[in-house]
Amino acid sequence: MIVDARVLREDFVPTEVVHRHDEVTHLSETLEPLLYGERAEPAFLFGPTGVGKTCIARYTLEQLREEDPEIRTAYVNCWQEYTRFRVLYAILEAIDRTADLHRSTPKDELFGRLEAADEGPIVVILDEVDQLEETDVLYDLYRLRHVSLVMIANREDELFARLDDRIRSRLHASTRVRFDRYRTTELAAILQRRAEKALEPGAVSDAQFRTIADAASGDARVGIGILRSAARRAERRGTDQFTDDVIEASIPDAQTAIRRKTLEGLIEHQRILYEVIADAGEIEPTDLYDAYERRVTKPKTERTLRNYLTKMVHYDLIEAVGKRRGRSYRVVDEEVQTSEEDGAVGESER
DNA sequence: TGTCCACCGGAATCCTGGGGAT
DNA sequence: ATCCCCAGGATTCCGGTGGACA
Structure with missing residues (x-):
């Protein structure tokens, strides 16, 4: 049945694209100056999930590298690398400049290193850039003449609302490639x-x-x-x-x-919080904190729990109904529980 | 209408642990 | 072995908001 499982992986980049030629052309035109030793303007790819934004970005960069192998590329998923430090580190890692870096390296040292790596252009894909918590790193990267940015996000207005004026005004003129849902x-x-x-x-x-x-x-x-x-x-x-x-x-x-994958990524206390909410179906903050405290030996503070909750809302695992007083939390999708057994059964299929 | 307070989330600070320098 | 530096998570502190209730 399966001949080549890699092709069905999420991060697989096909050798030819289907139904996205205009978008590829648009993006490669933006990056074209790099082939003549010039700087490429930043580009944005906007569109809902699963419409091929990441795939097209990677594909286009591979095409670019085929024309000029000197161009270096870095892929950064801002969902995981959401701080300035991590983004810079990920880029340096992609271009092999992390030999002697460690957690206690000053941030400016990382930036300095990237600044010094200017022997050729670097194209950085910032995937899910709207998840970035320290957006000032965009400004840092923008300042580097040898770094070109390809930024991927769902919604343009939401992304720009999160940026501060300094970087917003600079990025406003960038190229935008929009992706629609597939038919x-x-x-x-x-x-x-x-x-x-x-x-x-x-x-x-x-x-x-x-x-x-x-x-x-x-x-x-x-x-x-x-x-x-x-x-x-x-x-x-x-x-x-x-x-x-x-x-x-x-x-x-x-x-x-x-969803199950993100659930696995939660740390223990977050998962307990999720379970409490799932068990209750819908629960109000005070009850939630109480129930949580009864389940663990060393409870985190309420403030920390609130951070967990916002994170889980972000992950789309739970949702908050209402604001302020009278708010309640519930899991987004109840079917998660029932499908659990489905995955576990596996070999004992009917 | 005014007061109370549950709830949220920003900012400052503390704590922990990895890792280099000496 | 000890000290210092650092990032990042947790905690502390606190102001803002708006629904409940008198």
């Missing part, structure tokens, strides 16, 4: 291309591609997730073709997989 037919075509490389020929029918694309409602990440999950499922069953019930079973799987 079902477009996503079906993308999935088909992936399947051609990843799976044995004829494993999936055209109608099944459409079913998957439809269930993913324009989100390629979800679509590929369903495809991957269905392929594994079919493989476990020893069939060489997708059946409709395999696909049916894989849809909820893929939709909650991302």
Whole structure:
């Protein structure tokens, strides 16, 4: 069934793109000056999740490097690298300048090092740049003549609202590439291309591609997730073709997989908080803090819990209903619990 | 209408632990 | 071995907000 699993991975960059030629052209035109030793203006890629922003950014940079291998690139996911220190560190790591760096290196030393690495252009992709907590690093990077920025975010207005005036005014003139949701037919075509490389020929029918694309409602990440999950499922069953019930079973799987992954990333106290909220269904702050304190031996302070809560809201794991007095928290998606057993069953499939 | 207070979140400060310098 | 520097998480402190209630 599965011939090449890499193709179904989330970070796979295809060798050719489907349905995003205009966007690729737009971005590569912006970066073109780099080929003539000039500076490229910063570029923004805006659009909802799963529309290929990250994929196109990486693809375009690979194309660029094929024309000029001297151009160095760094990919930074601001979800994980959300401080100035971490962003700078990640960039230095990508260009191999972290040999003797450690946690206690002064921040300015990191910046100085990046500043000194000016023997050629560096293109930095800042993915999920709206998750950056210390936005002043954008200003630092902007100041470096040999660094070009490709920034990825969901919504333009939300991103700009978070920036301070200094950097906002400078970035206002940048190129913007906008991505729309895929139509079902477009996503079906993308999935088909992936399947051609990843799976044995004829494993999936055209109608099944459409079913998957439809269930993913324009989100390629979800679509590929369903495809991957269905392929594994079919493989476990020893069939060489997708059946409709395999696909049916894989849809909820893929939709909650991302959530489960973020849930795993939580630290113990955050998970306990999440469990308290999940158990209660919906709970008010004071009750939540009390219940939490009863469950742990060394409780964190309420302020810390509030930080956890905002973080979890951010992750889209829980939601806060109402503001101030009378606010309550609840988990975003109740199905998470039920799908748990689904994943664990695995080999004992019916 | 005024007071109370649950709740939020910003800012300053403390604490911890890794790692270099001496 | 000891001291110093650092980042980042936790904690402390506190002001703002607006719904509840008299």
